[in-house]
Amino acid sequence: MTAAYAYPKSRFEPAAPVDLTAKSERERLSGSALKAFFRLAAAWELRDEEARELLGGLSSSAFYEWKKNPQRVLEVDRITRISYLIGIYKALHILHGDKLADEWVGLPNRNVIFAGRTPLAYMQAGGLLAMQTVRKLLDARRGGL
Incomplete structure (x- = not known):
């Protein structure tokens, strides 16, 4: 007889x-998510075009309206994108000093995942799944893998 662990x-x-399909949850999270995203974009010194692309190809007019008034309800996709980006930001600041952490997304990277491109270019081209990959990579580095 074997005992179950x-x-x-x-x-x-x-x-x-968190159930992001629930509008009440998205209402609760959206404003702070957007404020955090715009602070992250400033820290990373993203051009507006780059920031819009990370949000999923947002139009210029919507982007500037959101920047001026971040109190709105975001879709699941956009909250998820922002969540990954905040996790990437946090992981970078755990792994590196502030200067390198904020520059890292814009530096060419020799990791096979990036193939010499910048992590920013990789995430812009690959969207949500690329953001997930970068987040997993950094979380693995934080764990010593």
């Missing part, structure tokens, strides 16, 4: 994942 009980209750 049981994980020890945690003193913390697991948090339920």
Whole structure:
């Protein structure tokens, strides 16, 4: 007879994942997500065109309206994009000093994933899945892999 391994009980209750399909959750998160995105874009010194592309190809007029008034309800895709970008920003600031962390997305990278391009160019070309890949890469580096 083999005993099944049981994980020890945690003193913390697991948090339920955020349901981004619920409009109330998107309403709660959208304003702060956009404010964080615009601060990140400033720290990374992104041109407006680059920032619009990271948001999924937003028009110029919508971009400037969002920048002026970030209180709106974002779609699941845009909140997810911003979430990945914030995670990338955070991971970079854990891995590197502030200067390199903010420059990293704009520097050519020899990692096979980027093929000599900048991480920014990679994410612009690959969209949401590329952002997910960059986030996973940086999280793996943070974990010492």
